[in-house]
Amino acid sequence: MAGSLNPHLLLAVPLAPLAGSAIAGLFGTRFFGNVIGRGVSTAATILGVLVAFLISASVLMDVMHGATFNGTIYNWMTVNGLKLEVGFQVDSLTAMMMCVVTFVSLMVHIYTIGYMAEDEGYNRFFSYISLFTFSMLMLVMANNFLQLFFGWEAVGLVSYLLIGFWYTRPTAIFANMKAFLVNRVGDFGFILGIGLLLAYSGSMNYQEVFAQREHLATLTVPGTDWMLLTAACICLFIGAMGKSAQFPLHVWLPDSMEGPTPISALIHAATMVTAGIFMVSRMSPLFELSDVALSFVMIIGAITALFMGFLGIIQNDIKRVVAYSTLSQLGYMTVALGASAYSVAVFHLMTHAFFKALLFLGAGSVIIGMHHDQDIRNMGGLWKYMKITWITSLIGSLALIGTPFFSGFYSKDSIIEAVSLSHLPGAGFAHFAVLAGVFVTAFYSFRMYFLVFHGEERFGQPHHHSEGHDSDAHNEEDVHDDHGHDEHHHGLAPGQKPHESPFVVWFPLVMLAIPSIFIGYFGIQYMLYGDFFKGVIFFSEHHPAMEELAHEFHSAGAMGMHAFTSAPFWLALAGVAAAYYCYMVNRAVPQWFYDKLRPIHTLLDNKYYMDKFNQTVFAGGARLLGGGLWTVGDRGLIDGLVVNGSAKLVGWFSSLTRLLQSGYIYHYAFVMILGVLYFLVKYFPFWQ
Numbered sequence: 001m002a003g004s005l006n007p008h009l010l011l012a013v014p015l016a017p018l019a020g021s022a023i024a025g026l027f028g029t030r031f032f033g034n035v036i037g038r039g040v041s042t043a044a045t046i047l048g049v050l051v052a053f054l055i056s057a058s059v060l061m062d063v064m065h066g067a068t069f070n071g072t073i074y075n076w077m078t079v080n081g082l083k084l085e086v087g088f089q090v091d092s093l094t095a096m097m098m099c100v101v102t103f104v105s106l107m108v109h110i111y112t113i114g115y116m117a118e119d120e121g122y123n124r125f126f127s128y129i130s131l132f133t134f135s136m137l138m139l140v141m142a143n144n145f146l147q148l149f150f151g152w153e154a155v156g157l158v159s160y161l162l163i164g165f166w167y168t169r170p171t172a173i174f175a176n177m178k179a180f181l182v183n184r185v186g187d188f189g190f191i192l193g194i195g196l197l198l199a200y201s202g203s204m205n206y207q208e209v210f211a212q213r214e215h216l217a218t219l220t221v222p223g224t225d226w227m228l229l230t231a232a233c234i235c236l237f238i239g240a241m242g243k244s245a246q247f248p249l250h251v252w253l254p255d256s257m258e259g260p261t262p263i264s265a266l267i268h269a270a271t272m273v274t275a276g277i278f279m280v281s282r283m284s285p286l287f288e289l290s291d292v293a294l295s296f297v298m299i300i301g302a303i304t305a306l307f308m309g310f311l312g313i314i315q316n317d318i319k320r321v322v323a324y325s326t327l328s329q330l331g332y333m334t335v336a337l338g339a340s341a342y343s344v345a346v347f348h349l350m351t352h353a354f355f356k357a358l359l360f361l362g363a364g365s366v367i368i369g370m371h372h373d374q375d376i377r378n379m380g381g382l383w384k385y386m387k388i389t390w391i392t393s394l395i396g397s398l399a400l401i402g403t404p405f406f407s408g409f410y411s412k413d414s415i416i417e418a419v420s421l422s423h424l425p426g427a428g429f430a431h432f433a434v435l436a437g438v439f440v441t442a443f444y445s446f447r448m449y450f451l452v453f454h455g456e457e458r459f460g461q462p463h464h465h466s467e468g469h470d471s472d473a474h475n476e477e478d479v480h481d482d483h484g485h486d487e488h489h490h491g492l493a494p495g496q497k498p499h500e501s502p503f504v505v506w507f508p509l510v511m512l513a514i515p516s517i518f519i520g521y522f523g524i525q526y527m528l529y530g531d532f533f534k535g536v537i538f539f540s541e542h543h544p545a546m547e548e549l550a551h552e553f554h555s556a557g558a559m560g561m562h563a564f565t566s567a568p569f570w571l572a573l574a575g576v577a578a579a580y581y582c583y584m585v586n587r588a589v590p591q592w593f594y595d596k597l598r599p600i601h602t603l604l605d606n607k608y609y610m611d612k613f614n615q616t617v618f619a620g621g622a623r624l625l626g627g628g629l630w631t632v633g634d635r636g637l638i639d640g641l642v643v644n645g646s647a648k649l650v651g652w653f654s655s656l657t658r659l660l661q662s663g664y665i666y667h668y669a670f671v672m673i674l675g676v677l678y679f680l681v682k683y684f685p686f687w688q
Contacts, residue, residue, distance in 0.1 A: 005062060005069035010088050013052045013059070013098060014137040017105070017130045020048025025127030034123070041123040045130040046109045052137065053102035060095040064532075070143055070207065082204070089143030089206060091536045093346065096527075097140040097278055100353045101271050105133040107508035108266040111361055114504040115262055115368065125165060129266060132158040136271050140278060145194045145204040148279070152190065152243065155272045156183050162263040163256045172258040179252035186242015186249050193235030196221075197286075200228060210285045217289045233286055233293035237300075240276025244330050247304045251610050253327060254311075257319040261364030264319060265357040268326060274349045277333045281342040281537055288340065288540040291424055298338025298419075299426040302433035305331025307608070309437050312444035314604050317374050318363045321448045325400060326356055328437060332415050335430050340543035341418035343533045348411035350527075351520050355399035355408055358512040362393040365505050366452060369498040370459060373491035376448055381457040385498040390453050392509040397449050399516045401442040401572045404563040407520030410556065412438075413568055414528065417552070418545040438568045442575025450583045459491070459498065521556045529553055 026032050028041035036044075074086040090098075108129060116122050135158055139151025156179075164176030194204075200216060201209045209216075219228040240246070245253040256268050267273070280287060280297070287293055305328050312324035329352050336345035367374055369386050383390040399408035416438075419431045500506065526532050529550045539546055553559065563569045582589045594601055606612065660671075 005059060005067050005090055007069060007071060007073060007088065009055060010059065010069060010090055010141070011073060013055050013102075014134050014141065016048040016051040016055075017045070017133040017137070018048075020045035021127045021130035021134060024123050024130065028123035028127065038122055041126050042113060045126040046106070048130055049102060049106045049109050049133055052133065053099070053106050056095065056098035056102045059090060060099050063090065063092050063095040082198075082202070083144075084146055084204070085144060086147055087143040087205070088141045090141060092532050093278070093281065093536045094140055096346070096350060098137060100350055101133065101136050101140065104271065104353055104357050104512075105129065105266060107357065107361070107511055108262045110504055111265075111364070111508040112262045114502045115364055116260060119260075121165060125162075125260065125262075128158060128162050128165070129263065132162065132263075132267060132272070136275070139275055143206055145198070145206075145209075149191065149194060152239070152275065152279075153187065155267075155275060156180070156187070156243070159183075159256070159263075159267050159272055162267060163259040165259050165263070169258070175252075175255040175258040179256055182249055182252040183242045186239045189235045189237075190239020190242075193232045193237075193239065196228060196232040196235065206282070213285050213289060216286075227290060227292070229286060230290040230292045233283070233290050234296055236283060236286075237276075237280060237293065237297055240280055240334075241300065242276075243279075244273050244276030244334065245304075245327055246276075246300050246330065246334055247307065248610060250304060250308060250327055251607075251614060254320055254323045254607075257317070257323050261319065261360060261367065264323070265360035265364075268323065268360075271353070273326065273330055274333070274353065277330070277337065277345055277349050280334075280337045281346050284340075284342045284538045287337075288538055288543065291542075294338045294340060294543075295425045296338075298335055298422070298424060298430045301331045301334025301336075301338055302426070302430035303331070304328070305335060305437045306433040306440070309440035309444065311604055311607060313440065313447065314601065315444075316377055318366060318376050318379075318448065318452065319360070319374060321376070321444060322356070322359050322363055325359070325441065325445065328441060329356065329400075332412065332434060332437070335419055335434055336415045338424065338430065339415075339418045339422040339427065339545050340539045341415065341545050341549070342537045342539065343528050343546065344411065344414045344418050344549075346533075346537070347520075347524070347527050348408075348415060350523070351399070351407040351411045351516075354512050354519065355396045355406075355516040358392060358396040358509060358516050359400065361505075361509055361512065362389055362396060365389040365501040365509065366393075368501050368505065371491055371496075373459070376451045378459055378491060379452045380455045380459070381453070382498055383453040386453075386500045388500060388506045388509065392506075392513045393449065393453065395513045395516055397445045399520075400445050401575065402438060402568060403572065404569060405517075405521060405560040407516050407518065407523075409563060410520035410524045410559065413559070413563060413566070414524070414549065416568055417549055421545040421548045422543070424543075435567060435571065438571040439575040439578075442572040443579050446576045446579035447583055450579060455584055459496075521560070524553075524556050524559070 023036070023044040024041035027036045028034060028038070028044075069088055069090040072083075072085045072087040076084045076086065078084070088094075109126070112125060112129065116125050119125065132155060135151055135154035137151075139148060139155060142148040142151060160176045160180045163179050164172045166172045197209050197216070198204055200219060201212045203209055213229070216232075217227070217229050220226055221228055221231050238249075242249045253268055253273065257264060287297070308324055308327035308331060312321050312328065315321045315324060329348070333345045333348050333352070336342070336348065363374075365386065366379070366382065366389060369382065369389070370379060373379075395406075399406040402409045402412040416431070416434050419427060419434055422430070528546075603609070
């Protein structure tokens with residue numbers, strides 16, 4: 001059924017969540033007096049996202065049969081021949097992203113009914129997450145850089161609102177401001193990249209820019225010998241570094257756990273943080289012409305994949321363990337982009353969206369069962385009380401570590417293979433990083449799993465953490481009440497037992513667990529080695545990773561069986577075994593490592609001192625600069641010279657004028673006589 005998609009139907013995809021957001025945000029909050037209540041707000045937002053998902057699924061089926069769309073929906077303005085417009089480009093990449101965004105968003109909406117049931121901002125939260133869904137859909141459906149930038153900034157804005165959802169909590173305010181400022185750094189590079197392409201191509205439309213890519217590859221940045229395309233691609237990727245939390249612009253994502261757990265699943269696992277991965281994949285025709293840009297992408301991704309994984313080992317907040325896992329997996333995707341395996345990166349984006357959303361929502365279910373205690377050291381043995389959460393979290397963990405036949409295995413192993421086939425500078429380090437990351441990922445994932453669901457029950461009693469490796473306090477990071485009530489400690493009272501979460505909470509876990517198991521097996525043949533991304537994602541003949549992967553691939557089943565003899569499988573198994581021994585058999589081992597490697601633990605505990613560096617250098621420098629500008633510029637020049645100086649000048653002049661304005665008539669008559677005499681002498685000189 002090749003042909004063109006209906007633009008009116010496509011327009012309904014982003015507008016349906018926007019309508020739900022407007023209904024809940026305007027009529028379900030104090031803005032208009034909360035005239036509709038919770039029921040209507042919930043129904044409106046869920047219905048909007050459900051409509052978007054059903055249409056997206058229908059569009060994906062049509063795209064798989066050859067239908068596409070690339071056109072203008074609304075022409076905003078034309079300036080000197082430059083078209084500024086709203087337009088959609090819907091192909092296989094876009095259709096897949098639309099389904100992922102809307103499905104995960106739908107599950108999060110359902111989950112929120114139970115998770116936020118006791119929160120006063122219930123309707124406001126639904127409005128925000130629907131608005132986020134609209135913003136993300138506008139981003140992935142764009143066919144031009146203007147709309148891409150609009151969606152890019154819109155998801156950043158809504159993320160700011162969601163991270164600071166509990167705006168009375170100081171840590172939440174700090175976290176959302178941190179996310180906002182760090183993303184502005186990346187967005188500065190992003191808009192520079194867009195500006196370079198616009199300046200030399202004269203267009204903001206993707207296809208018109210791609211059509212000039214060979215010409216752009218011959219140009220240099222004025223005044224330098226830098227390739228224009230290299231500079232533009234690196235600037236675009238700096239934007240992706242901020243949005244997709246790559247080193248060193250990763251610092252905002254762990255702190256974003258201050259927001260409610262549903263947004264951790266929606267924004268910081270499945271959609272927003274993958275916007276940079278999607279953008280680079282969409283720009284593959286440009287990136288393929290710059291080996292320098294690809295090497296830069298690969299090295300940044302490798303650093304993030306390995307070193308952010310190390311930080312997950314020492315975390316005790318259940319959400320922060322999953323957050324650092326997200327950072328590491330985003331590094332894997334970025335490494336695949338640098339190896340020109342764009343389709344593999346997007347494939348991992350898709351599989352990761354399901355199992356990471358599952359892990360975040362599973363963590364939220366544990367938090368509910370533990371009465372909002374997030375410290376994994378206070379848990380243990382929960383499998384007996386929360387069987388659905390236990391099974392689904394195990395599925396998510398197995399998918400995350402790349403267990404053969406689970407979805408994460410097919411995408412993760414494909415990334416490792418693609419990097420091993422790359423010949424770009426930095427590929428050797430990247431291959432080591434992603435291999436070592438397999439062990440690290442398995443260790444911290446099952447450390448969390450064993451401490452939460454197995455072993456002795458450590459809840460409902462006073463806790464004095466004496467184990468060095470696990471007990472080094474993270475100050476305010478250790479335990480947060482996930483519902484914003486931090487005036488007293490939450491947790492299970494003595495004798496109280498955990499409980500399974502309500503249906504609206506565990507149902508999304510089950511629905512996300514299904515693709516976490518099967519979608520990799522059934523999708524790899526079609527997405528990586530079929531025609532799914534043909535004509536959408538490009539790779540050069542000089543970057544043969546995908547061709548060699550296709551030559552080695554036989555079937556999903558054969559790949560799964562072969563995995564049992566491969567290094568990644570044994571590294572993952574070693575990570576699980578090490579976690580089991582350290583936290584289930586011999587708890588003295590972590591203490592021994594802590595005692596022997598205390599400096600390394602301190603380094604990890606301080607997150608490589610990146611936050612302190614930013615606080616000292618950038619925030620401190622900004623305060624110093626701001627203080628100087630305030631002292632010299634504001635107080636000295638503006639207040640002192642311009643405002644107060646002009647007032648003093650007027651006062652001085654007035655004081656002189658006041659001497660001549662005495663109010664006595666004979667003074668004024670005397671001046672008049674002097675004036676008359678002056679004119680007589682000057683114009684009628686009687687002595688001549």
